[in-house]
Amino acid sequence: MKLLQATSLTKKFQNKIAVNSINLTINKGDFVALLGPNGAGKSTTINMLTGVIQPTDGRIDFDGRTSNNCEYKNKIGVVFQNSVLDDNLSVKDNIMARARMYNKPTQIQPLINKFGLESIWKQKYGSLSGGQKRRVDIARALINSPELLFLDEPSTGLDIQTRTAIWNVLDELRHNMGLTVILTTHYLEETQNADYVYIIDQGKIIAEDTVDQLQKKYTKNILTLYYQNGEPKNITVSDKNQAIQILSKNSQVISDFAYRPGTMNDVFMNLTGKEIR
């Protein structure tokens, strides 16, 4: 079921086009990733979708509402790329003050448990580690029990454990409450679990599809041959039969080989001609 639709969304800054006529369709309950290098226009897109900035052109439709509608705001949660909580206040003061800014009753205790905020509840937000801050940021975004959660590069600078922990909580919310998640990232691994991926470069969507389809469309499988004497060699092959053929032809001269399907990294390389990181 369609939840959010953006049509020819455009944002111009002075004379610079940050987002150039992009179309997005987000289905309910999906996990959608916007993937792109620095400066691609990801944050600008998110800011338009959340109503924080006004688009220069284009339309946003969320269940029949536009982005400056009050009810719209009530149904979304946003984790900004840079933290917007107060360093000088404790985690408790930050979260409780935000909770009091909503008219509807809010449930804080479940968020404290889910994100493990108990031990840092009285600590100043400014003194938290990067990963702890992120957990608080996400808890803040979930205060109003949104239907749609936007995350702008939530895991930049976090270690694997913290990232996994955050993803587990989000997955749980997705399954239990049917939360829809839109996330921007330049970590390719993070898109592997997405239901749908938009690849953005220089303000345009250059490809969009499910991860499987993108990999099928834009990558080949890669066979690496390690010769007994000298350099390993990468060969792109279209299927396993071709690989077996190559292997049997070279079986005498190679010491080992590796075979892997194309990844999102290859998709990105092939689309833009550059590495993402």
Added chain:
Amino acid sequence: MNGLVYRNLKMYFNDRSGIFFSLMGAMISFILYLAFLSQNMISSWGKVPDARLLLDPWLIGGTMTITAITTTLSSLSLMVKDRESKVLADLSLTDISYIGIQCSYLITSVIIGVVMQLIMYFIMGTYFLIVDNSTFDLSLFPQILGIAILSSFMWTIFNLLILSFVRKVDTLGKISTIIGTASGFFAGVYMPIGVLPTTMQRIMKYTPAPYNTAMYRNILMNSQLHKSFKDLPASVLTEFKKIMGISIQLHGTLTFQQDMLIIIGFAVVISICVLLISSISRRLVISRV
């Protein structure tokens, strides 16, 4: 809106160094007074008995005005900081309307102005009670509270007007320094208004500061004025009030009520300016978030 006022208050009172700097102007006036101003003035008013007991409340009156100016400015600067750090974007996602957010900053600022003025009043009053044996008349408290609320409101609006033009936190620091320093002169504390050149006096009278101070001094000095001047000719009293900025000269001598009306007048005019500016800049502010 309660949530935001609560958060803004916490932001001010949790920031010890911020409080210290917002009281800087007041502390400078206090220290200058102790160091040499009081001595100077006592010697120039040698013919008035108990001059020191007159000058202590005189200083308190002026310092209260400085406190109102600088603490409301310091509190309101949170508005500019929030705008620049995108906190405003996050706040706009809550159920508080744009107007509600703006009002929260104003309410916070008025509260902080009143609280800090009262704190300064008690600190200075107690100090002079101990050191100079001045009277600390608690029956004046209701009137002091009234003036504190009026001046806090007045200076909140005034500073809001100034901050409407400020877009960068960087500029904010410079503005607070300028206002902090200037407030001591305009409130007539660093120097009594009557000893300044006429042009300077005229400029001061275009701001609400001297009227604000005059209101405080009228209340705080009233009983001691009666005592000190009871054996002197009325013209000496009038002269003293004029030079020391207890009654301001504006087409004649202003009364306490007239001072109050002038301040309310300033508040109304500045409010209208702020409303006009904000209706123009609102789109700008929102689109910049």
